[in-house]
Amino acid sequence: MDYVLRTNRLSKRYGGKAVVHNLHLNIRQGDIYGFLGQNGAGKTTTLRMLMGLIRPTEGEIELFGQELNRGRSKAAMERIGAIIEYPGFYLNLSAVENLDIHRRLMGMGNKEYIEEALSSVGLIDASNQKVKDYSLGMKQRLGIARALLHHPELLILDEPTNGLDPAGIKEIRQLFLNLARLRGITIMISSHLLSEVEQLATRVGIIHQGSLMEEIDYADLQRKTRHYLELRVDDDKKAAYLLEQKLGVSDYRVAGPGILHLYDFLEQSTKVNFTLTSEGVGVKEIRLSGDSLEDYFLKLTGGAPLA
Ligand SMILES: Nc1ncnc2c1ncn2[C@@H]1O[C@H](COP(=O)(O)OP(=O)(O)OP(=O)(O)O)[C@@H](O)[C@H]1O
Ligand SMILES: [Mg+2]
The missing domain is CATH 3.30.70 (Alpha-Beta Plaits)
Structure with missing residues (x-):
């Protein structure tokens, strides 16, 4: 079994309060992993630890079969694309310009990747429009394009459909299915709504008050809820x-x-x-x-x- 991401006893405390407690996550190559929990359950904190934005109080993270100790390898991080919380953009610049700034910051040489990323999220026709004229759904898709820019193998997205209407959610769901099926990208998405990952997730992890209540293949979850x-x-x-x-x-x-x-x-x-x-x-x-x-x-x- 090829695991793209695993955690062992991953925990985060703030001022003595356990915000994330002893998480054992197991995400396999090709999974669309729905990370579900109510507001305040600890989703963003977990994803921030996975991305190295904050340091775990305890526990280990293994990415692509390699344990990350204190320092994280640049090579492993380059295989991940992420949006944690709201993606920020320069509103007075176009989508292409925004992605170009990001490309240069990331030290990526390849300009063709911008067009490719915008096409894959269906924004190619709006690529020269200023981001301030984008709808919320377009901004979310632009965030995903940015996360995809360097051809990651794993996408980690924190509530990517937050604030979208049902049509927008459906579009993004289709986009994730395409990325997973056609490009073999492993995707982890957090959500506070089960319905958002229904018909999409291959595996589900349910976090409640910082603890993992269940991690289960979606097919087994369906069997359990017959x-x-x-x-x-x-x-x-x-x-x-x-x-x-x-x-x-x-x-x-x-x-x-x-x-x-x-x-x-x-x-x-x-x-x-x-x-x-x-x-x-x-x-x-x-x-x-x-x-x-x-x-x-x-x-x-x-x-x-x-x-
Ligand atoms: N820097 C911090 N200092 C202290 N407490 C924090 C900090 N960051 C998060 N918390 C607390 O940790 C808990 C989990 O927060 P987190 O943002 O991870 O939840 P979440 O599942 O992402 O919620 P939401 O669905 O609202 O985004 C909350 O009670 C929050 O107040
Ligand atoms: Mg959150």
Whole structure:
């Protein structure tokens, strides 16, 4: 397994207060990693440590298989592009001029990269327009273009869709998918909204009050948050037997005494009921149940609203 970024016990304290606590993050090559948490959870602090903008109080960071000790290797940092908090631009200059200043600051020789970066975020037609005339969505995309300028392998973006309308969010989502699929770039994005990384993330890390509550592949998260029929019966063994024999069900579990969770036949509760009752099983209740992704996220983060 190729890990692009890993942390071990990564922690940050401010004045004795643990803002980030013992994080173990594991981001693989090609992941779109959604780093999720409420306001104040510690996302920006974590990303700032990853980028070397602040020093961890404890713990280690490994980038591209190499541990970063005190000094970070320039070579490793050159493989990362990032936007942490709001990208600042010279508003009276055009997009091209802004990127050119950045290119020179970064010591990159290649001017063609500017056009390429602007094209990849869909801003080529507005490249000579002053940034002050850009919409918020265009500015966000320009920030991404700047982070992409030196052809990084890993993009770290702090709330890249903050403040965008649904259409803008959709556009940026498509941009990330293209960067990941077509160019193989690994992407880490933080967000306080699960819905923003849905249909995008391949892996999700959920941080709450500085601690990682869960790190999980998106497909597993989806499996965990499936809907099911909850059956309350007087004889769970007989009910299970009948479900298997009469309906060919294998996707179920006994969730407690007299309680079965059935992941099939969600739309056919009448048929399930009939199958059981006609063979003498008492059915007290059948209802559709299960956490939605959002419910699950809310439970992990203490039930407080996220937005
Ligand atoms: N320099 C600092 N000194 C003291 N406390 C800090 C400092 N930076 C951040 N904090 C505190 O650390 C906690 C986490 O902040 P952080 O900015 O990392 O959260 P976040 O998850 O990015 O939140 P948001 O969604 O609002 O951006 C907050 O309680 C914040 O007040
Ligand atoms: Mg933040």
